[in-house]
Amino acid sequence: MFNIDSFKELKKEEYYESLLFFAKGLMEGERDLIANLSNISSLLIHTMSDINWSGFYLMKEGELVLGPFGGKPACIRIQVGAGVCGTCVETGQVQLVPDVHAFPGHIACDGDTNSEIVLPIEIDGKVVGVLDIDSPVLNRFDQEDQENLSQLVSMIVDACDWEV
Secondary structure (H helix, E strand, O other): OOOHHHHHHOOHHHHHHHHHHHHHHHHOOOOOHHHHHHHHHHHHHHHOOOOOEEEEEEEEOOEEEEEEEEEOOOOOEEEOOOHHHHHHHHHOOOEEEOOHHHOOOOOOOOOOOOEEEEEEEEEOOEEEEEEEEEEOOOOOOOHHHHHHHHHHHHHHHHHOOOOO
């Protein structure tokens, strides 16, 4: 077991080194998708500064459906192409949004959210879900967050059994 509070004093580079290390440890020897996504969303919400929501949406029958998360209750279903998460699925590209209020078609699941990053989870070139992280702070996420969170998504893809 590790001390979550130890993350709070780290610089961003050190934070991500620790995050990736602990995420790997949490998923080691466990292939269950829901168990791993649950632990990763909890790890993020409890260790990442200035965020108010962290979780996963999974593709089911052509739409995103809420998966494991930490934060306030969230939108349950999101259509492909709708909002930040749906745009991520439609484009297959990371959505790094400095101000969600300026994003066309933004879906306000939590009125406290001001910025967001959404990363596609791809298996064999097909988006099977997204990692969504929200912040009450404008411009919270940057290229360093995108690069490190992309590494985390790759780890998740490799660590889990996916039904695609």
